[in-house]
Amino acid sequence: MKNLVGFWxxxxxxxxxxxxxxxxxxxxxxxxxxNEAPLYAKIGIPTVLITFFGFWxxxxxxxxxxxxxxxxxxxxxxxxxxxxxxxxxxxxMVVYRxxxx
Numbered sequence: 001m002k003n004l005v006g007f008w009x010x011x012x013x014x015x016x017x018x019x020x021x022x023x024x025x026x027x028x029x030x031x032x033x034x035n036e037a038p039l040y041a042k043i044g045i046p047t048v049l050i051t052f053f054g055f056w057x058x059x060x061x062x063x064x065x066x067x068x069x070x071x072x073x074x075x076x077x078x079x080x081x082x083x084x085x086x087x088x089x090x091x092x093m094v095v096y097r098x099x100x101x
Contacts (some may be wrong), residue, residue: 002058006091009055012048013088052084059087062095069094 019025030037037045060079069075078086 002091002095005055005058008098009051009091010088012051014085016048055091056083056087059090059095060068063090066098069099 002052028040030041034042063069063072063076065077074088078099079090
């Protein structure tokens with residue numbers, strides 16, 4: 001389950017970064033309130049937020065459950081304070097490589 005969620009998170013992050021760097025996200029920006037927002041924004045924004053916060057909580061829970069990381073204090077603080085980048089690295093360097101998942 002964690003691997004599937006990790007792959008989904010990776011897909012969302014890579015898609016957003018590629019869209020931002022290539023300027024594609026600029027085409028989908030809008031001005032106005034939530035009521036005037038187009039359907040893609042009403043679906044996309046909650047999906048991205050749920051993905052980011054959900055995966056962050058999942059990786060924090062995994063960190064506290066498993067004690068197999070080197071430098072646990074540094075990793076714990078980075079997961080807490082550097083949210084999105086740190087959980088991306090934590091998934092690929094620790095969770096994905098773990099044999100018993």
